Amino acid sequence: MKHTLSVLVENKPGVLTRVASLFARRGFNIDSLAVGTTENPTISRMTIVVNAEETALEQITKQLYKLINVLKVQDLDPGDMIDRELVLYKVSALPERRHEIIEIANVFRAKIVDVGRASLTIEATGTGDKLAAMEDLLKAYGIKELARTGKIALARGSRDA
């Protein structure tokens, strides 16, 4: 089962390596990982998507807590979180088909951020499902290049006391 871990860490050199190598050497697979500083510049948030069963997830969590630079580990409840990912698609687009592609982008509230002679670059944000649906449609035109940020997520405000 997929879990979204929100991990607060000290913003120090080498912390990403410590976290990533922990997953690797204990045999846990990372689906995606996104890092950035939080409202407090000394603290970063890592959003890590992992595929793991309950016991493995418990072990991952405990092992993460053993790292001195890890402050907090939360397994976000999928029903009670906001999650987003940003993707850039460079799609083959001859002038006569541009229109169709722009139409698709509009439906998904994505933006055209670059237009080339034979391609369009689309910026899209959303949940995994939405982006997968869009990607599926764009494949028909030929995706030349793709870059994604990995998922970031926060628990919903209703969880704050």
Place this chain on the structure above:
Amino acid sequence: MRVTGAEAIVKSLQAEGVEVVFGYPGGVVLPLFDALYEVEGLRVVLTRHEQGAAHAADAYARVTGKPGVVIVTSGPGAANTVTGIANAYMDSVPMVVITGQVATHVLGTDAFQETDITGITIPITKHNYLADDAEDIPQIMAEAFHIASTGRPGPVLIDLPVDVSRGELNFKYPERLSLPGYKPTVKGHAKQVHQAAALIAKARKPLLYVGGGVLASNAARELKELAELMQLPVVTTLMGKGAFPEDHHLFVGMPGMHGGKFTNYAITETDLLLAVGVRFDDRVTGKLATFATKAKIVHVDIDPAEIGKNRSVDVPIVGDARTVISGMTAELRKMGAEPRTDAWMRVIDDWRARYPFHYHTSDSAIMPQHVVERVRELTKGKPTVLTTEVGQNQMWACQYLRITEPRTWVSSGGLGTMGFGLPAAIGAQLGRPEHMVIDIAGDGSIQMNSQELATAAINKLPVKVVILNNGYLGMVRQWQELFYDRRYSSSTLPQDCPDFVKLAEAYGCFGIRATTPAELDDALVAAFAYDGPAIVDVRVEREENVFPMVAPGGSIDEMLGGIPGGSVSDMLDEELFEEVWE
């Protein structure tokens, strides 16, 4: 006061009460060695290899309870400590390793003797630091000692670039540390402790399964109190030897692959396994699916990640062994609980009587088990620290020695590091100058760090090395005999190469050989009486095996060798056992 980074390291060591440092100098760590020169109250022990320094510091920590300190240079010096660091990490030994590093402005350029030692040691340290500013040194040193020696102890490494060691700072040692991501839980959850006590109070066949965590938290006295109060039988793992006196009537041996049959039977039959400071290691559990299946399991450990890692647990208690054990004892006293293990102890004693460790004696050949027994008898009642190498020698030491005091047994458990025993003996001797320190060795292992004989000789450390010389990598050969059709691939070592007596003499140590049973005692006595380091080259029966043995991946109650007996269900004295069931 303005001091250099190197001087700040020395001042920090003094602030931490460090008396002995093990090390080896080299280019970029020279400012630090210069600062260490002729510092009163701080002895620098120069080993002959950085690995030796790391093992010596490890053993020093095990016998004293204080963090061991290692100082080496960058590149090869740092890399040579890796096995020693991994060993300390696996066995949860507090250690602070300071490595020199190339100057910050050339870091990352493959400079001469540069290696990314913080990167290399991430998986084998509790934490590590690259000190890139001299001002940070006091803070880093204080954190390193704190992290190494609290919670589940372990090694911490500090990488010190040469320009940082020459940099200047105002030295002030921090009194308070702020480590928001490091707060070990010491006190067990009261409800859980109560629940565990309630289980102990009503168990008919309880068993304490204790390990290195009990020694790390200095809980031997509390353990004995609990065991005696409720008459609980105790098994200690290889790492836990000495946590409970091995001559006590409640002591039931070491469990696992080469443990006692009676011990493994007890684990298989117990209805309440009280696991304290242990980690359900595969060498103990064998096949997990059949390990202690009749038992409720209470697991006490200061490392939450160990609880439920290998085996699901009924009562998890995160906390320090000493605090939790005292808590359980107090609860039991409050309940007015009475011991109920009389019948259970009779079952165990019956097993113990029927399935003791056993070997065939010989008039012509020296049996290795007999050597260990003679070491045991000749040192009985005298303050002794025993170290071991790894392999058959180590297992026979486990089976035939009787360790009765905490922190007098030093053996490489988790990592199984050949070459550990001699440098460990050196570290132990420095930590316990009044004790006789004996390394039970094999002819294979001893050659992995025999250069440290020089360290022993020059520092006048009278360690005794008893080599069970069978001309094989004995444990490898045993596995090849049992599981690889006697194909002794790369496991044969000529018994007389090197000549260990001459090797001892070459280093200025005493060397003596025993080739027949009649010569054994004289050789041991001569070596033990000698005022200095000594080697006893004991030519033992070459193809003796360590039995009993659980086949890799097998159930622990199904053991090969030893006194014949099937699985535990075949081994019960029905009549006696009825009493326990009733």
